[in-house]
Amino acid sequence: MLLFVLSACSYMVDYFQLHGPLRWALIISFMLLKAGFIVSIFMHVAWERLALKLVILITPLTLLVLIGLMAIEGDYTFLTRIASFVR
Numbered sequence: 001m002l003l004f005v006l007s008a009c010s011y012m013v014d015y016f017q018l019h020g021p022l023r024w025a026l027i028i029s030f031m032l033l034k035a036g037f038i039v040s041i042f043m044h045v046a047w048e049r050l051a052l053k054l055v056i057l058i059t060p061l062t063l064l065v066l067i068g069l070m071a072i073e074g075d076y077t078f079l080t081r082i083a084s085f086v087r
Contacts, residue, residue: 006034 010030013023040046045053
């Protein structure tokens with residue numbers, strides 16, 4: 001039932017024609033909530049030991065942090081190149 005409610009809320013974002021950062025924040029929030037619910041209940045992670053939960057959750061979070069750091073470095077490199085070519 002909770003998955004249905006979250007899906008309905010996600011649909012309501014489009015129904016009310018929200019735009020901009022609010023729209024994307026809501027869509028991503030509902031997506032992450034639904035994914036967490038599916039993983040915890042349907043994949044039985046809610047009943048696993050803490051060590052297994054940490055192995056399952058920390059690996060993707062670490063990858064996301066590393067991807068974010070690479071994106072920041074890529075932006076810095078791109079902006080530095082633009083600044084040096086403009087002169």
